[in-house]
Amino acid sequence: MLNKWRVLLVVIPGFVTAVSITVDSFQVGHEGAKAIDGNSSTFWHSEYSPTLAALPHSAILDLGSSQLLNGFTYLPRQDGSSNGNIGQHTVELSLDGTTWNLVANTTFVDDESQKETGFANAQARYVRITALTEAGNRGSWSSAAEFGVRVASTSTTNGQWGPVIAFPLVPAAAAVSYSTGNIVTFASYRVNTFSIGASVNGCSGSEKLIRDLGNTYTATYNPATNTVSELNVVNTVHDMFCPGMSIDANGRAVVTGGDNANKTSIYDPVTNAWTIGAVMKIPRGYQASTTLSDGRIFTIGGSWSGGYSGKNGEVYNATANTWSLLSGCLVAPMLTNDAQGIFRQDNHGWLFGWKSGSVFQAGPSKAMNWYGTNGTGSQTAAGTRASDTDSMDGNAVIQREDFYRRRSPSYQDSNATSNVHLITIGTPNTTPTVQTLTSMHYQRAFANAVILPNGKIFITGGQSYAVPFTDTTAILTPELWDPTTQTFTVLPAHAIPRTYHSIALLMQDGRVFTGGGGMCGNCATNHEDAQIYSPAYLFNSDGTAATRPGITSVSPATLAVGGTITVVATSALTSFSLIRYGSATHTVDTDQRRIVLTPATTSGTTYTFVLPSDSGVALPGYWMFFGINSAGVPSIAKTIKITVS
Template identity: 25%
Template sequence: MFKRPEIWHLKYLFPAVLVLFLSFTIAAVAVAAGSQAHLKGRFGLLHDWPVVPIAMMLMPDGRVVAYGTDTVGTQIGNLLYVTWDPTLGIGSNAFETLPNTTLTDIYCAGQAHLPDGRGLFFGGDAFLNTKRQYAHDNVNIFDSSTDTLTHLPQNMTFKRWYATAVTLPNGQHAVMGGRNSRDFPGTRTIPATVATYSPTPEVRAKNGRWRTLSSATSDAAYGALGSTGEEAWFYPRAWVNPQGKLFILGHNGAMYQLNTSGTGTLSKYLSTIAPGLNSLPSIMYAPGRILSIRDNRTAFVVNINGNGEPVVTSGGTLAKNRQYSNATVLANGFVWVNGGSSTGNDLVGAALDSELWNPNTRVWKSTARAATPRLYHSTSLLLPDGSVITGGGGTPGPLTQLNGEIYYPPYLFKKDGSGQFSPRPVIVDAPTTMISWNQQFSIEATESIFRVTLVRIGATTHAFNNETRFFNLSTPQKGNNIVTVKTPVSARVAPPGFYMLFVWNIDGTPSVAKIVQIG
């Protein structure tokens, strides 16, 4: 068992640990070949995972917690969960498989971070009368300082399976959507049921108490069905907007605003966006701006920074239709999309190559090719060294993916076409205690700093990373080894919690991140 306090101490006080991290990064990828790495990036070795990582969360200590199945890729009631320490590489010693002793099933649960960095899991699957895929109302918490999963005493008001949880500016959590019962035809031992859903959102206070938003009930926004028959309950796409309300982007193209005060108020915008699918990703790539991939390879940018209607503009066209793909905001603010299939959760139209979106030009380009498909129940997550872990898929098939690959983006390579990793700056001083919003702080690195970026630690499942946020921090003293920057202006754009802080050298290469707390 790792001793988390010591790891935290070392990571923040000794650059040598970061050098070890970088050594693993370089060793994990063959340097030969790959002359296109500075343009397309490159995948590392396909490696084993103890479970199918259907869900992943980055924790404040730099490790990943993942869960989804047992060790042979089967869905089970008290599923196992796994921690992975990227600084230890991709061998078996980097993983720790832990039992779920809570007597609750977090398969396809909602998930979010607490402001103190612990992971919250809302609802999940239930096993009733020998049948799976009902739902439950349990709330569980994962503490990375002890590697324990705990069932909390205060349950949700509604049962939820496939729900979304959103971290609010005050550190509370809004939970919406999800199914609460499946359709069973009935037998002599099991009564017939109809599929039912949870169309009323609720808010969890920081003390664990729940408040129902009874005035904001809706089948169309996050209940049974949207207006075109698309499942609104399936992980509703929702974020806090810069005004402090919730913005909801419907799978069917409708858009809503949810005020979580009191018993809640839901309003529908007049503006719409092209229809999409619940298997297509949407992600907030900049403050108040969402990149949403819709039907027919089209992407759109939804700007929710204004007080009026959302502004929808083109985000370009992807090369491929990518159902069940994942979108990841990289350390430089570009969005990388990998996996998926044009024919659904099957191998016929599976895409091994990936695509990279430039938010400045809104142009997509083809990037590196993976070793294996990533379809339904796959995940991708940005790591502190600026790479992306992508893994999982299956349960159900077509492949049971007890494995992962690491994608190394173009910014990690020399631009001379040699395929060699570029030398990286190292952060030698950054805040080690919690900082507030709109607060100045200093950073020192081993070489001149030309850019500073901030990325919220992510939580991803089912083509949706609902926690990630990206910020370019203004750097007036660029070109110095010590710079002073300022945190995002408020909790409405940067929810309380932990963020990866990257500095960039003149070659456009990032450091390994320091993880800082804002609250």
């Protein structure tokens, strides 16, 4: 049976219900209108008696008028049965009901929770969902308690998302270039898959041979021209998928291990070139690394690649281009109790270079540790995160303090949580204080966190149940943590799910670059695109662009820790911050940190500042200097380089 039903238009903030629905078939008593009646106890069901209507099944929602849309919601039947739960599906849009544009092809998880499929902002009156499979493979039928459509917000009260930017690859890792402000991203030996000896990723024998030769596809986004350029890096003979990554004291991205587990590749933003670094002592993949107070780089863990266990610490000297083992930096104290064993237990450490060559490891294990990198290295227990458990797939952001938000106890097939802690660190090898904060609005795994010029922390993406290479239970609504109130504010939703293998980074203009997700070959959850979020501080109350304060000069552009800088602005500024240039992969960004600066002297719009005197606080390397006016609007960043001496 084909039917069309009309109901009263109901508007919920951010969502719109169709005025009518047309379905390909229905079972008597479960007509199409039951899916748009606002009553979760009723539901539409495709016909199964006296005739079984075969898949696929479709429903067309008529919104009554053209609107700007960016999401489709689905509530499965709520009567205790799962029959008809929609699995793989497509979403299409149309202005006239005749010409259709495909905007999503993905899969819903088989449970009764409300689902959402996001897509780029698009104008449409008609929305068509086509169910290609039944989620549990129980039969050739489909059902729905409620269908809904998300209207794209044009409000700037809590910021605004820009259009989706097409990329030639899945940006699974990225770094910000200090010299240009460009975002340099990379994937693997292929643009949307990897093959570390794993046939599950669809690699033929010839593809495997090519991968073994070593190469990495990269793509660079230029915010000045809004263009993306592609480069296949072959000269370093290094598949850099799933690496450790740190920005060194000279602003270069040092990328270690991954698919080619013992190699090091270095990206220089000035020459826009990749060069070969020294081979690591221990092969690694999924390890973390961090820049130290003396400019060296420390890494530990990484049993995803290059063999299991024993992935103790080592340091890289960029000047000498050498790696040295640290026998005293044992990985065992920081292992989680992951369900997949050592393959996951030492992955993605939350590492922060600190004073006197020390490293604070905040997670993901519930046990925290101090690592010393002088001589043969050392390890000192630093207690646990209050009553917290292991929190794999999590991250932390440092601004002289460690901000932490919890993820899932195991790497995958594990429920995320919304718990949040604030860890305050001081003298190395002492136990930090841990404060339990107000929880996030959403449970998240595989999300990203970015610190903004005003000290607020932007949290985006993730999923409530951690399953790599899926968008099921994806969280499309970001939130913002305020360090003053220590509370979270819900922000406008983004268009594309950002789950496993997604990234987010602060840009020089104070916006946030987000992208990626997937890396699973010919699958529906590869997201070869990016989207930029403009925080609320870039808008006036009427939605127009705020006038930015300008910084004429910052001098000197290079100075040692404890040095004095002079800043000349075009108008009065009321607060100032330094944020280190970041790099991100697999939720880890050990480079970003924020330092609040207070003027030592002020003369009109000329300000002088004295930098922190400890290179463990003001790590050597390149930093973004932001000035913020009384309206909370930040300048475009000026770049300074901080040296050890």
